[in-house]
Amino acid sequence: MLSPRKTSSSGYRLFGLLLLFVFLVFAKNTSAFAQNFPELGDQYVVDDAQILTSADKKQLNSDLAMIEAKSGHQMVVVTFSDLQGYDIRDYGYRLGRYWKIGHAKINDGLILLVYTNHNQDHGRKVSVEVGYGLEGQIPDALAFTLLHQKVTPIMKKDPRKGIKTAVQIFGDLLTDPNDELRNKSLAAEQAYQNKRATDPLPSDVKPLPPIHPLFWIILFCGGGLVIIAIVSEGQYRSQKKPQTLSSNHGLLSPKTRLQIFFATLWSVIKTIFSAIYAVLKFFLAVLSIFSILSMLFNRRGGGGGGSSSGGGFWGGGNDDSGSGGDWGGSDDSFGGGDGGSFGGGGASDDY
Amino acid sequence: MSLLRRSSPFLLAPVAIVSLSSCGINQIPAAEENAKARWADVQNEYQRRADLIPNLVATVKGYASHEKDVLTAVTEARAKATAINVKVDNPDSMKQFAEAQGHLSMALGRLMSVREQYPQLQADQNFLALQAQLEGTENRITIARRDYNEAVQQYNTLVRTFPNAIGAKIFYGAKPMTPYEATATNAQAAPTVNFDAPAPATPSNSQK
Numbered sequence: 057m058l059s060p061r062k063t064s065s066s067g068y069r070l071f072g073l074l075l076l077f078v079f080l081v082f083a084k085n086t087s088a089f090a091q092n093f094p095e096l097g098d099q100y101v102v103d104d105a106q107i108l109t110s111a112d113k114k115q116l117n118s119d120l121a122m123i124e125a126k127s128g129h130q131m132v133v134v135t136f137s138d139l140q141g142y143d144i145r146d147y148g149y150r151l152g153r154y155w156k157i158g159h160a161k162i163n164d165g166l167i168l169l170v171y172t173n174h175n176q177d178h179g180r181k182v183s184v185e186v187g188y189g190l191e192g193q194i195p196d197a198l199a200f201t202l203l204h205q206k207v208t209p210i211m212k213k214d215p216r217k218g219i220k221t222a223v224q225i226f227g228d229l230l231t232d233p234n235d236e237l238r239n240k241s242l243a244a245e246q247a248y249q250n251k252r253a254t255d256p257l258p259s260d261v262k263p264l265p266p267i268h269p270l271f272w273i274i275l276f277c278g279g280g281l282v283i284i285a286i287v288s289e290g291q292y293r294s295q296k297k298p299q300t301l302s303s304n305h306g307l308l309s310p311k312t313r314l315q316i317f318f319a320t321l322w323s324v325i326k327t328i329f330s331a332i333y334a335v336l337k338f339f340l341a342v343l344s345i346f347s348i349l350s351m352l353f354n355r356r357g358g359g360g361g362g363s364s365s366g367g368g369f370w371g372g373g374n375d376d377s378g379s380g381g382d383w384g385g386s387d388d389s390f391g392g393g394d395g396g397s398f399g400g401g402g403a404s405d406d407y
Numbered sequence: 408m409s410l411l412r413r414s415s416p417f418l419l420a421p422v423a424i425v426s427l428s429s430c431g432i433n434q435i436p437a438a439e440e441n442a443k444a445r446w447a448d449v450q451n452e453y454q455r456r457a458d459l460i461p462n463l464v465a466t467v468k469g470y471a472s473h474e475k476d477v478l479t480a481v482t483e484a485r486a487k488a489t490a491i492n493v494k495v496d497n498p499d500s501m502k503q504f505a506e507a508q509g510h511l512s513m514a515l516g517r518l519m520s521v522r523e524q525y526p527q528l529q530a531d532q533n534f535l536a537l538q539a540q541l542e543g544t545e546n547r548i549t550i551a552r553r554d555y556n557e558a559v560q561q562y563n564t565l566v567r568t569f570p571n572a573i574g575a576k577i578f579y580g581a582k583p584m585t586p587y588e589a590t591a592t593n594a595q596a597a598p599t600v601n602f603d604a605p606a607p608a609t610p611s612n613s614q615k
Binding site for chain 1: 448532535536537538539540542543544546547549550551569572573576577
């Protein structure tokens with residue numbers, strides 16, 4: 057009876073090590089998005105550079121909401137005064153992916169970015185970032201021509217007016233009646249709204265970052281085993297007395313009956329545990345064989361190194377996890393990005 | 408007790424399934440396919456750029472016909488770059504491809520720098536549109552390449568770190584994939600001016 061206890065305690069130590077290992081892996085993976093992006097909230101307009109007045113913003117919000125209601129395509133406007141060292145196009149696509157503008161799998165988002173630095177007169181830029189799905193409808197050349205000929209001349213004189221013009225021009229493109237994507241996009245929006253309506257989570261709670269399934273497996277197996285260990289240790293100690301008592305048939309006090317029940321439970325648990333432990337030992341053996349083999353063949357050790365990986369590939373799947381402000385039927389608040397992605401479509405121009 | 412011992416194989420089965428699934432049985436092929444799809448994107452974008460070039464060259468020729476060196480260099484670099492049959496599991500061909508595309512980027516950079524001397528060219532709407540398309544394509548190439556490298560990194564990390572490394576070796580014999588490295592000098596900053604770059608296609612100064 058002593059030996060299984062010995063192995064089991066070393067088993068816990070092993071689990072502890074595994075748990076630590078897994079935590080270390082996650083610590084590396086969760087810090088994927090280090091870049092600072094402004095938060096979108098439930099608005100279509102983010103005005104970090106403070107070009108627009110609040111009346112402008114209200115107007116733009118309702119215009120953009122109308123565009124979305126009509127065409128299903130999401131368009132947002134961002135102004136900012138700090139590019140954080142990125143090129144405007146580079147920043148734009150990252151921002152689009154971060155906000156998930158547009159619908160998942162259709163990728164019909166559009167972002168109008170306006171960069172201005174109040175301290176200097178040059179280097180001001182305006183850019184349109186077009187989601188994958190809209191690239192056919194708004195090719196780069198068209199985006200550039202429109203920006204260059206119609207938007208930047210106005211932008212130069214009056215950025216406020218320029219932004220409004222740009223929203224109008226690109227809004228007209230998005231609400232074009234010959235748009236083939238419209239029905240798909242509207243259906244996706246409907247589905248998204250339905251999902252949100254039945255979603256028990258409040259809308260401003262972001263979903264948890266995806267976690268490697270192994271974490272849960274180890275948490276459940278390991279955590280469960282620790283509890284089992286604590287319970288069974290106690291039972292094992294209190295077992296000695298009741299065993300002598302239970303050999304005495306006849307009258308069993310409720311207390312003894314309980315103790316017998318626990319003793320049986322313990323043996324069941326012990327069997328399950330030893331099975332798990334056997335499997336684990338098998339994998340450990342395989343692992344050690346492989347590590348020895350890899351040492352023998354002098355394989356290059358040490359994984360990728362360098363920067364951390366680019367976000368949740370494991371588990372969750374970031375397609376449908378978009379969440380944002382509350383929609384709630386009101387006309388000019390934003391339903392949030394719905395998983396759209398960006399691949400570098402669009403154009404930029406100086407103004 | 409003996410009954411339990413006899414039934415322990417049945418208890419083992421679910422445990423084994425759980426442990427196997429945590430060894431990357433599904434994750435490894437999924438990550439590999441993801442990386443391959445991202446590689447296809449990279450190739451698509453490069454193809455898109457190659458498709459743009461004939462039009463661009465023709466347009467520039469209309470205004471700057473005596474810049475023959477630059478024009479031939481672009482045409483030749485394009486021919487070389489499109490001739491390479493690249494395979495994602497062959498690091499050598501990847502390197503060749505990256506080099507050829509890097510040279511093409513450089514030749515294109517020189518072509519685009521020529522425009523400064525031709526105000527008429529810069530005013531041409533057709534040229535402006537092509538320039539916007541080219542810039543958009545370069546942008547897409549950068550993004551596609553970055554996405555591919557991220558996918559490769561995820562795959563390689565998966566294949567080389569503890570629990571999945573076991574499954575990767577036992578079931579798939581998985582090898583790490585090659586990230587795309589821009590080998591040619593300054594291939595990252597494609598459309599910028601770079602006069603002192605070693606141009607590969609200049610020896611053949613065959614004036615047409």
